[in-house]
Amino acid sequence: MTAQTEIRTTPAWFSNAMARCRNLEFVVGITLTLLLVGLVLLAPVFFPDGGESINLMARLAAPFAEPGHPLGTDALGRDILARIATGGKVSFVVGVYSSLGAVVLGTILGLYAGYYRGVLDTIVMRFADIQLAFPFILFAMTVIAIYGPSLERIIIVMIVTQWVQYARIVRGSVLALRERTFILAAKSYGQSSAKIIFSHILPNAMGPLIILLTLNIANNILLESSLTFLGLGVDPQTPSWGGMLAEGRNYVQTAWWITLFPGLAIMLTVLGLNLLGDWLRDQLGKSVQ
Amino acid sequence: MTQQASSPEQKCRGETFQPKPILSVNDLQVQFGSTPVVDKVSFDLYRSRTLAIVGESGSGKSISSLAIMGLVKHLGAKVSHGSMQFESDLLGSVDLAQLPEEKHRIIRGREISMIFQEPMASLNPVFTIGDQLCETLMIHRGISKKQAQAEACQLLDLVRIPQSKRILGYYPHQLSGGQLQRVMIAMAISCKPKILIADEPTTALDVTIQAQILGLISDLQNELNSGIIFISHNMAVVSEVADDILVMRNSKEVERNSMEGLLAEPKASYTRNLLSAVPELGSMQGLEKPRYFAQYSEEQETLPERDLDKQVKYAEPLLEVDKLSVRYSVHDGFMGKISHYVHAAEQVSFAIYPGETLSIVGESGSGKSTVGRTIQQLAEPHSGEVRLDGENLFELPSNRKKLFSREIQYVFQDPYGALNPRKTIGASIIEPAWVHGLVRSKKQADERVAELLEMVGLKAEHARRYPKEFSGGQRQRICIARALACEPKLIIADEAVSALDVSVQAQVVNLFMHLQETQGIAYLFISHDMAIVERISHRVAVMYLGQIVEIGSRQQIFENPQHPYTQKLIASVPTIRNRKQNKSPEMSAEIPSVIRKIGDEPDVHEYVEVTKGHLVANHSPALTN
Numbered sequence: 001m002t003a004q005t006e007i008r009t010t011p012a013w014f015s016n017a018m019a020r021c022r023n024l025e026f027v028v029g030i031t032l033t034l035l036l037v038g039l040v041l042l043a044p045v046f047f048p049d050g051g052e053s054i055n056l057m058a059r060l061a062a063p064f065a066e067p068g069h070p071l072g073t074d075a076l077g078r079d080i081l082a083r084i085a086t087g088g089k090v091s092f093v094v095g096v097y098s099s100l101g102a103v104v105l106g107t108i109l110g111l112y113a114g115y116y117r118g119v120l121d122t123i124v125m126r127f128a129d130i131q132l133a134f135p136f137i138l139f140a141m142t143v144i145a146i147y148g149p150s151l152e153r154i155i156i157v158m159i160v161t162q163w164v165q166y167a168r169i170v171r172g173s174v175l176a177l178r179e180r181t182f183i184l185a186a187k188s189y190g191q192s193s194a195k196i197i198f199s200h201i202l203p204n205a206m207g208p209l210i211i212l213l214t215l216n217i218a219n220n221i222l223l224e225s226s227l228t229f230l231g232l233g234v235d236p237q238t239p240s241w242g243g244m245l246a247e248g249r250n251y252v253q254t255a256w257w258i259t260l261f262p263g264l265a266i267m268l269t270v271l272g273l274n275l276l277g278d279w280l281r282d283q284l285g286k287s288v289q
Numbered sequence: 290m291t292q293q294a295s296s297p298e299q300k301c302r303g304e305t306f307q308p309k310p311i312l313s314v315n316d317l318q319v320q321f322g323s324t325p326v327v328d329k330v331s332f333d334l335y336r337s338r339t340l341a342i343v344g345e346s347g348s349g350k351s352i353s354s355l356a357i358m359g360l361v362k363h364l365g366a367k368v369s370h371g372s373m374q375f376e377s378d379l380l381g382s383v384d385l386a387q388l389p390e391e392k393h394r395i396i397r398g399r400e401i402s403m404i405f406q407e408p409m410a411s412l413n414p415v416f417t418i419g420d421q422l423c424e425t426l427m428i429h430r431g432i433s434k435k436q437a438q439a440e441a442c443q444l445l446d447l448v449r450i451p452q453s454k455r456i457l458g459y460y461p462h463q464l465s466g467g468q469l470q471r472v473m474i475a476m477a478i479s480c481k482p483k484i485l486i487a488d489e490p491t492t493a494l495d496v497t498i499q500a501q502i503l504g505l506i507s508d509l510q511n512e513l514n515s516g517i518i519f520i521s522h523n524m525a526v527v528s529e530v531a532d533d534i535l536v537m538r539n540s541k542e543v544e545r546n547s548m549e550g551l552l553a554e555p556k557a558s559y560t561r562n563l564l565s566a567v568p569e570l571g572s573m574q575g576l577e578k579p580r581y582f583a584q585y586s587e588e589q590e591t592l593p594e595r596d597l598d599k600q601v602k603y604a605e606p607l608l609e610v611d612k613l614s615v616r617y618s619v620h621d622g623f624m625g626k627i628s629h630y631v632h633a634a635e636q637v638s639f640a641i642y643p644g645e646t647l648s649i650v651g652e653s654g655s656g657k658s659t660v661g662r663t664i665q666q667l668a669e670p671h672s673g674e675v676r677l678d679g680e681n682l683f684e685l686p687s688n689r690k691k692l693f694s695r696e697i698q699y700v701f702q703d704p705y706g707a708l709n710p711r712k713t714i715g716a717s718i719i720e721p722a723w724v725h726g727l728v729r730s731k732k733q734a735d736e737r738v739a740e741l742l743e744m745v746g747l748k749a750e751h752a753r754r755y756p757k758e759f760s761g762g763q764r765q766r767i768c769i770a771r772a773l774a775c776e777p778k779l780i781i782a783d784e785a786v787s788a789l790d791v792s793v794q795a796q797v798v799n800l801f802m803h804l805q806e807t808q809g810i811a812y813l814f815i816s817h818d819m820a821i822v823e824r825i826s827h828r829v830a831v832m833y834l835g836q837i838v839e840i841g842s843r844q845q846i847f848e849n850p851q852h853p854y855t856q857k858l859i860a861s862v863p864t865i866r867n868r869k870q871n872k873s874p875e876m877s878a879e880i881p882s883v884i885r886k887i888g889d890e891p892d893v894h895e896y897v898e899v900t901k902g903h904l905v906a907n908h909s910p911a912l913t914n
Contacts, residue, residue, distance in 0.1 A: 181701045181703050182708055185771075187696070190695065192721065
């Protein structure tokens with residue numbers, strides 16, 4: 001009894017160092033995220049042409065070689081910075097909306113399946129198993145082949161394939177939580193099931209969800225890029241990070257900046273979101289520990 | 290027991306002859322970082338004597354023993370000051386505080402060994418009992434596997450486990466808690482240690498099993514002549530086994546004396562408080578009403594013992610339970626067909642009158658919690674009726690059932706788990722009132738929370754805090770405040786004070802009684818602790834294997850127990866007054882299982898009325914032992 005309570009106390013220098021790390025995590029995470037979100041949001045102001053004006057005189061210019069093109073130009077002489085700023089919109093929209101859609105769908109199904117068990121649980125979980133066994137690329141290709149590429153369809157494809165992980169994680173937490181005494185206590189004074197699920201269980205299952213959500217946003221930005229790279233993403237006219245990577249592929253040997261900068265944009269966004277998610281989870285845990 | 294040893298008392302008087310202590314701890318200080326968790330503690334341990342270290346949770350009693358074992362480094366702490374002189378047979382006289390880890394390992398488990406509180410958690414679930422026993426023997430005695438197995442067999446005989454050969458091949462989950470603790474003891478004594486440290490060895494066990502284990506430990510001491518350090522929070526248990534005692538509080542030593550000396554004349558006010566808070570079975574003899582615990586502050590008695598000032602009217606019962614049975618089905622086989630039933634409660638009948646406390650006592654598995662949970666609609670009944678003010682709960686439509694969950698509230702055992710860690714306590718307390726529409730606005734809710742918090746002895750400004758900021762006792766008060774939010778007529782308290790330290794326990798029991806006095810609430814008090822039950826109850830029901838075996842007023846049950854199980858239960862309770870009675874250690878008498886095949890119904894007891902209101906089940910002679 002005594003031992004358990006006292007083991008937790010860590011040396012002061014250690015917890016201080018940890019706190020500083022956490023702070024650093026937050027500062028770096030928020031800076032990166034804000035920087036990139038800001039760039040994307042302000043793109044129409046800075047780059048009214050949307051990075052689509054072609055300048056064949058200045059094609060494949062290296063960074064800072066031509067005035068007005070700090071990150072260089074691509075094969076058609078379009079400004080890389082402008083295209084990154086404009087193309088980021090696609091990445092963020094796909095990343096955020098698909099993840100939010102998946103988290104809402106998956107969480108609700110997971111909560112109810114875990115809380116009520118029985119038939120509902122079996123149906124939801126078998127569906128999840130089938131979904132997991134189905135190759136994502138095949139599914140995406142089928143949908144795009146039938147209906148043609150568009151932003152909305154990509155988002156829907158992602159939601160349909162990704163709710164499973166949320167449902168599984170939430171269900172796992174619910175299974176542990178529903179046996180806790182405070183849930184039993186809530187039942188004992190006649191609290192309704194819906195209230196128990198959303199006001200007692202959900203807040204306690206949030207920690208892993210938040211982490212997964214930030215990871216998932218980052219992941220979906222990558223996924224969108226890959227799909228576009230494969231030609232399954234948004235239509236080729238719209239600038240996007242994945243599309244830029246695909247275009248730059250042929251010039252990697254001679255014009256590395258075409259691929260490097262969109263790649264860097266993806267990497268920094270993902271890193272920023274991951275750090276932020278880590279920090280957020282720790283903050284959520286604070287009231288409990 | 291040999292009389293060769295002298296108590297530290299005599300030592301202080303400077304007598305010429307005195308045996309050397311086998312362990313002499315001087316000014317011991319253990320720190321986590323810069324926080325001392327054991328501060329300037331000294332004691333001596335002699336051969337064949339038992340030293341008890343007593344204190345509440347967080348007092349540093351376990352850490353002191355881990356320091357002797359050399360295990361504090363493992364926890365990230367260090368011995369920062371003081372010495373622990375140990376007379377080792379292998380290493381000569383050594384200071385355990387300075388001993389390097391390699392040397393410590395030689396004596397750990399061999400000359401100094403330890404029994405832990407949780408036998409289930411202390412054994413590795415993937416190895417058999419035999420493997421784990423043999424491991425210790427092979428490491429320390431360097432004997433072959435075959436010899437070790439023979440030895441292990443003897444050890445199990447020594448700790449009185451029947452069919453020792455078969456048990457060796459069992460895995461931990463196949464044994465009961467009492468048997469596992471015997472195995473742990475066998476493991477600890479396997480090398481005939483000079484010092485045996487027992488850290489709350491019986492806290493997790495039922496009272497009849499506890500009595501057996503205590504008897505076993507003192508028997509083994511006579512055989513091995515070990516010095517025992519017995520760590521416990523329970524004064525009554527300690528008074529039965531200890532020769533010397535050290536009382537600790539907030540990592541400091543409060544008082545050190547021989548057991549007789551301490552009981553006769555406790556010096557520190559903390560010790561006095563601790564002793565008065567220990568409910569003594571039999572202390573209520575001849576008294577009719579429940580009685581408050583005395584409370585001491587630093588110096589004087591602030592709240593004297595007194596009777597509960599309220600008369601119960603035995604006219605119309607508040608709650609009637611009639612032939613209630615609860616069964617859980619056990620599924621078996623591929624298709625998951627029901628093969629067995631757990632007969633958790635069988636034909637249980639009783640009534641509770643407004644403003645009275647009915648206690649249900651019994652050991653784990655007796656079905657006492659099941660009854661409470663079924664009344665609270667947390668478990669489904671198999672048959673029977675529960676009537677509140679004449680209405681049968683199980684026949685009501687669901688909207689009327691909800692009214693039951695307002696009139697009856699439940700307080701759970703575990704105050705740490707019963708509050709949602711992510712809600713402020715104010716929000717938790719008022720939630721039942723929102724559910725039943727008893728508050729309508731935020732302002733009204735805040736006022737009610739303040740009122741409730743003050744009712745249970747907390748402050749109104751605590752409402753915005755989270756559960757983690759409160760101690761166990763405070764959390765239980767919060768849970769009680771929540772139970773009061775709907776102004777219930779009945780509160781079911783399911784082991785509500787069992788997880789609390791003794792002094793806190795006394796305060797919470799007093800709170801329960803105070804609320805009964807001022808608001809006329811009735812309690813269904815479910816507990817395994819006979820001494821607390823004797824304090825708080827008007828009437829008592831004893832449950833065994835899902836059935837009530839005896840029910841009557843508190844005086845009838847405690848002063849004239851009729852059923853052999855009740856008698857055994859009362860006899861097993863350790864008391865301060867009857868210390869060191871040599872209770873004969875019985876062979877392990879485990880409680881039989883309540884799992885039965887379909888169709889194999891248990892016999893339902895018939896009752897005989899001994900005196901008015903005192904019913905006893907007809908008992909077979911088989912139970913008489």
